[in-house]
Amino acid sequence: MISTRLVVDSDFVISALDRRVFGAFVEHMGRCVYTGIYEPGHPSADAHGFRGDVMALTRELGPTIVRYPGGNFLSGYHWEDGVGPQEARPTRLDLAWLSTETNQFGTNEFMDWCRAVGVEPMFAVNLGTRGPDQARHFLEYCNHPGGTALSDLRRSHGYEAPHGIKFWCLGNELDGPWQICAKTAQEYGRIAQETAKLMRLVDPGVVLAACGSSNHGMPTFGQWEDTVLEHCFDEVDFISLHTYFENPHHSSAEFLANIDQMNRFIEDTVAVADSVAARKHSHKRIMLSFDEWNVWYKARTLDDRRKPGWPQAPRLIEEVYNHEDALAVGGALIVMMNNADRVKTACMAQLVNVIGPIMTEPGGAAWRQTIFHPFAQASRFAHGRVLRPVIRSPGYESKTFPEVPYLCACVVHDDATGQTAIFALNRHLSQEQEITIELRGLGDQQRLVAASELHHADMKAVNTVAAPDTVSPRPNSRVEISGHLVTATFKPGSWNVIVTTNGKPS
Template sequence: MLSASFRLDPAFTIAPVSRRTFGSFVEHMGRAVYTGIYEPSHPTADADGFRQDVLALTRELGVSIVRYPGGNFVSGYRWEDGVGPVADRPVRRDLAWHSLETNEVGIDEFMRWAEKANVEVMYALNFGTRGVQEALDVHEYLNHPSGTRLSDQRRSNGSDKPYGIRMFCLGNEMDGPWQIGHKTAVEYGRLAVETARALRAAEPGLELVACGSSHSSMPTFAAWEAQVLELAYDSVDYISAHAYYQPIDGDLESFLASAVDMDHFVNSVVATADSVGARLKSKKKLQISFDEWNVWYLKEFQAAPPTSEWPIAPRIIEDQYNVADAVVVGSLLISLLRHSDRVTAACQAQLVNVIAPIRSEPGGPAWRQTIFHPFALTSRLARGEVLRVEMRAPLYATARFGDVPTLDAVATHDDATGDVTVFVVNRSLTDSADLTVAVAGFGRAFRIAESWTLSDDDLTAANTEQNPDRVVPRTNGTAWVEDGELHASLPPVSWTAIRLSPA
């Protein structure tokens, strides 16, 4: 039995919980849109063709903001193809995912879906085959009230009021040679700053996200951020970060410690951005939009043979997630919350079917994957201020990251209700852990309001269409509070959330 502890105090805070931390991502890729959020022939489809079962799960997941329409897809996307009468919309090749895009769903349809889901939209602009003019045109269509050609076109298409999108991504992964229109840092930085200036002339107060590195293993990592920000620092508000994780060669110890890499990624980007800001003598602190992150069995996708066909909505990277994957997702959410002073937006990629917490079948059911649960509970329970946690826990050895703490945690405090919520992961493959959390610093007695643990003796267990609730969080009956201390026993390879309320 392992032993771990930390102390919480309401005076030691990191930053408020940003609701945008609990974002998602819908790309025109695979079955994310067609037979994912949209399937007019489905028994649950509403008048607009949206699957109400998927909408209900999206609301339950607690998604706050959704990045759209890509992803790699956006670097070849012509937004004009997706507006106006559906019968007149062209079918186009999507070079990013080697499929056909029917454009049956475009801006207006997606904005209607977002309203039903009660989510904000983070709109990604095409910086691959387009640039400044496209950004101004789509902004005019989306946000200008009326009296111009494109705003009046939107109104004639059924959306009298502007959509009021606040957050725009200036392209996607432009550092990647796989990206249509791939650019050097200087080429991209120049385009980003000119587009940002034009957009701000059209509408001051927009929040703009510059492309950071596609992942921290890119050969240009940090140098890319530095060169881009030397040009665009004063013109943007965010720099993006993307990261995906999977077990390599069966190395579960390192996989369970994936948040160590996310911590290092965030710290490195912050250090790089702040260095540029210091050189420019700027008082502004850039934020990070971690707008793609998840577990993704990428090597299996890369090993798949290429196809010469051009299908519509093919089954692409529909990973089935297990218990270990869910624990890692829970730990990545801990990392994101821990960095709430700088990571103020994040998007788990993606929402449905494509490496997603929600799965659906054409004409059939929708269900929660294992990774759905830590996201939904963290989104629901993380409120107020993020508290500093200094964990005391045994270390264990990993091949990728060296010695890392066996337990990792973050906590939040909602001053309005007095609630304190602890999120903790036990990475040990073999040992349970006795956790003690000192909470006397709050000056009040607490009771256990709710306690959830996701674990299973079979780490490969997954939720399927036939058995959608094989893996679910269960009440942790070991949690108790006495004499200013929270105590709980945490199983091996587990993620736990415990909410304390004033007694």
Template sequence: MSTARITLDRDFTIAEVPHRIFGSFVEHMGRCVYTGIYEPGHPAADERGFRTDVLDLVKELGASVVRYPGGNFVSGYNWEDGVGPVDQRPRRLDGAWHTVETNAFGLHEFVEWAKAADVEVMEAVNLGTRGVDEARALVEYANHPGGTAWSDLRRKNGAADPFDIKLWCLGNELDGPWQIGHKTAHEYGRLAQETAKAMRLVDPSIELVAVGSSNRQMPTFGTWEHTVLTHAYDEVDYISMHAYYQEHDGDAASFLAEATDMDAFIEGVIATVDAVKAAGKHSKEINLSFDEWNVWYQSGLDTEDQPHNVSQTWREHPRLIEDTYNVTDAVVVGTFLHSLLRHGDRVKIANQAQLVNVIAPIRSEQGGPAWRQTIFWPFALMARMAKGRVLRVAVDASKESTKRYGDVDSVDAAATWDEANGRIALFLANRSMDSDGDVTVDLRGLSASAIRSAEVLAIPEGGDRLTANTEVAQDAVGMRKLESVGIEDGVLRVTLPPISWAAIELDVARN
């Protein structure tokens, strides 16, 4: 049996829980929009074509902010194509995913969907094939009350009130050679700086995210952020991060430890950002927007829906990267959420990519059902339970040996303290594949009076670590009551099954 001792002290907190770290992402890619959130004619569709069965799951998931419309898609997208009468919108070729975009769903539809889902809009502008003028026009269209050409066009198109979008991405992954309109760091830094200035002249209240590295393995990682922010530090509020992880060659131990790479990625970007701040003698602080993250099987699982395998025939919303997630994936996603929460002093926005069908916590079928994937559960419980302040978690645990990361803690953890309601939320993952995790939690400055709830996601009876939820077995994996948990002499004691993720809520009071 592996062991872990966790210490939580009421006086050692990191930050208020950032509401926006429980974000998601809707891109015009595959079936995320069409037959995902939007399917006129579906039995569960409302009068706007929004799938209410999917909407119900989105609300249950607890997403707070949703990034739109891309992603790689945005770097070749003309936002004007998605407004106005639907029957007059142009059909376009989308070079990013080699598909035909019908533009039946656009900005107005997304804003209405976001209201129905009770999520904040995070809008991305095209800085791949377009630039300053198109970006400022979009802000005017979306946010200006009226009396100008673009704002009056919005009103003519049916939206009398401004959309009041506050959060904007200045392009997407422009450090990547795969990106339409790929740029050098200097080219992008200057473009981001001037675009930001122009957008803020239209609406000074907006918040802006500059493009950071597409992943930590990019050859320009670090130098990209430094160069971009040397140009645009005073004009932006956040810099973005993207990362996807997968199990390689059956190396589950390393896969279960991937959050250590996420930790290092975050801390590396913070160091670079703060170096630019010091060198430029800036007073404000730039925070991080981890606006694409998830498990994505990009190699070793060459299914037909992978982008590099798709037919060269131009198709409307084909299946693309519809990964089916298992128990192991869900535990790893839980640890990614731990990492984001532990860095809540600087990671203020995070978006799991994507929301429906495309590497998503929610799956749906055209004309058919919608269901929760295994990775739905850690996100939903953390989004609901993580309130108040993030606690600094001290972990002393036995080690698991991995090929990629050496020895790592067998138990990974994050916690929050909601003083107003007298609750601690504790999130735990057991990385061991064959041993229970015996965990003790010592509370300092706080006393626990009761266990309000304790649930665990683990290998189901009769299953294995690869068990997944599918259309025919939608509830094969879910949360169940954690039986081995109790409070003894003020200490919380928990036994976690192998490869598991748990969420525990305690009633507490100050000592």
């Protein structure tokens, strides 16, 4: 057994936690929309055609904001195709995923779904094949009250009140050569600046995110952010980051060490953004939107990403997640919460079927993948202020980092309820971890509210439609509290959640 220590103090705060960090992503790709969230005729479908079982699981998962409609799909999308009477909508070729898009689900259906589930929408505008003019038209259709051609068009479609969509992404991954109409940093920076200017004229209250690098390993990383923000720094609020965890060495230890790469990605992006602020002598700080992140490394063959014959809603990148994938997701959530001063929104990609925490069968069941659980627990319990953790933990050497602490943890305290949530990952794969947690300044008479562990002896264990609860949280009985000290034992390779209360709001 290894021994670790975690200390936090109520006076040492990273930041208030922006609840938008628990976001998700719905793209017109594979079966995310069709037979995912939308399947008219399914036994659970409502009058809109939304799958009731998926809506119930989405509410349980707890996303706060959902990005739409893409993704790579976005860079060839015409928003006008997805509004108005469904029988009059055109069928198009989707060049991003070589599929046929029927457009039976579009802007207004997505807004109806968001209202039904209780999430905030995050929309994106096409800056691949299109530009500023179409972007401001889209915003006018969605958000202007009425009295203009586009706002009245929305009203004629049955939506008298404006949608009031506040968060908008300016394109998607336009640094990537795989992207439809990819751009140089100079080209994208200029179009992002002009698009942002027009959109703010239509609706001054929008929040705008510029495209950052598609991943930390892009050859233009750093230079891309610097050039883009040199153009649009004054017009945008966020820059995006995308990352997908892989396991190229087929080693659980190396895989879990990659969590720390996410932290480096954040630090490097902040450094570049703040250097632009320094050159501009600006007090403004650009915030980070991790609007695509997840584990993705198994379903990566060409057949996983493309199907012949322009099919409708084919099975694409339907990653089957195992226990170690859930641990990586839990670690990523810890990293983002520990960077709450700059990471203000994030979207797990995607919500259903396509690298999703929820899986479905057409006409059949829906179930939780392993990665569902750490996300749902973090979204449920993480409210308030993220406290700065001081961690004492032995570690191990990885190919990427010379020292990887076995303990990865964060602590979030809610002044309104007096509850403190501790999220901890034991990265030691063969030894239990005995931990002492000191909660300074949060009340001397802490009481236990909940304690659970996500653990399985087989790191490759998965959840299936026949065995949907193989990997799921179980109560952890080895947690004790004395005053403001919490002691616990964590199993090897486990994600752990401990919630305490001081009995009254602080």
